[in-house]
Amino acid sequence: MPLPRFDRLPVERQELILGVARRHFAEHGSEAASYNKIIEAAGISKTAAYHYFDGREDLLTAVLGGVLGRLLRALGPWVPARDEAEFWSRLEAGAGALVAHLHTHPDDLALADAALGQADDGPWRDWFAALVTDGQRLGVIRTDVDHGLLVTVTAAVVRAADSWALARMRTGAAPPAAPATTSPIAAAEQEESAQQLWSLLRSMWSAPGAAGRDGKDRADAR
Structure with a gap:
């Protein structure tokens, strides 16, 4: 620093x-x-x-810290949800806010992956800890696995999904247009990416033998 x-x-x-x-x-x-x-x-x-x-690495750390701070501000603090439907709604809204921020901040988009890579501890992990705690309270997230392990694995899954989605955004697989002007094709690609992440989280969070209960799997609904 x-x-x-x-x-x-x-x-x-x-x-x-x-x-x-x-x-x-x-x-x-x-x-x-x-x-x-x-x-x-x-x-x-x-x-x-x-x-x-x-030196150079110290400067890079400061820059990436600033990127991470802006990503966290775009995401917003995790606020306890009233019920399961609101839990998933808040999660989707946070993901949408991050996408919107990256669409309009190309420097942050270019450096987001590196910034998230140094975010194993601190506010980023705290956000996931609050998410998991709330999900367990609501019965969305299993309680038969250690809380700290669930936080670590959840953050790792989201991190991997973010890296994949960011790579697609940077290479043009999902064009980084502003949300208000996103083309139907880009919107469909973003929706597909989000649904894959939700599916991964539902599978990981559900207790053995339990069906996913988020009520928001629109792909199945179709």
Whole structure:
């Protein structure tokens, strides 16, 4: 994370430096972007840069932390649901909010996978812990498996699904159009991706022999 001297910079200056770095990492990749070119584009000397960050990886960590923070804000905190139907509705709404954010923030889209990859602990895991706790309270999620294990596995499944969906968005399999202008084909692809994720979660969350009870499997309804 940034060194204390960086935190003492005016907020506008901090945002400018991190914004320039984010664009470079998004354009050239988190592994290939040049530290020297980033600090040159940000208008800071190499000496000053090392007063702000320990090096390239430290700067990358700060950038990815910002991406993760924006993803979490788009997702919103998990609010306990009144019933099972609202539980699934909230989950779908959160997923939709993330997609909407990524549609309109291409730098975050390019770096989302890397940001999620360093989010094993902290607020991201806390969000899944709240989700699992609420699901167990409502009877949506099994209680015969350790809570911590369910949180870990749920986060891993969603992480894998996110990586798959993000790759499709970046390669154009699901065109990153704004939600209001999404084509019928893109909307159908996004719906298919979401249904596959819900199916995975239902299978994992259901106790042995229990039928999925989310009431939202529209593919079966059709």
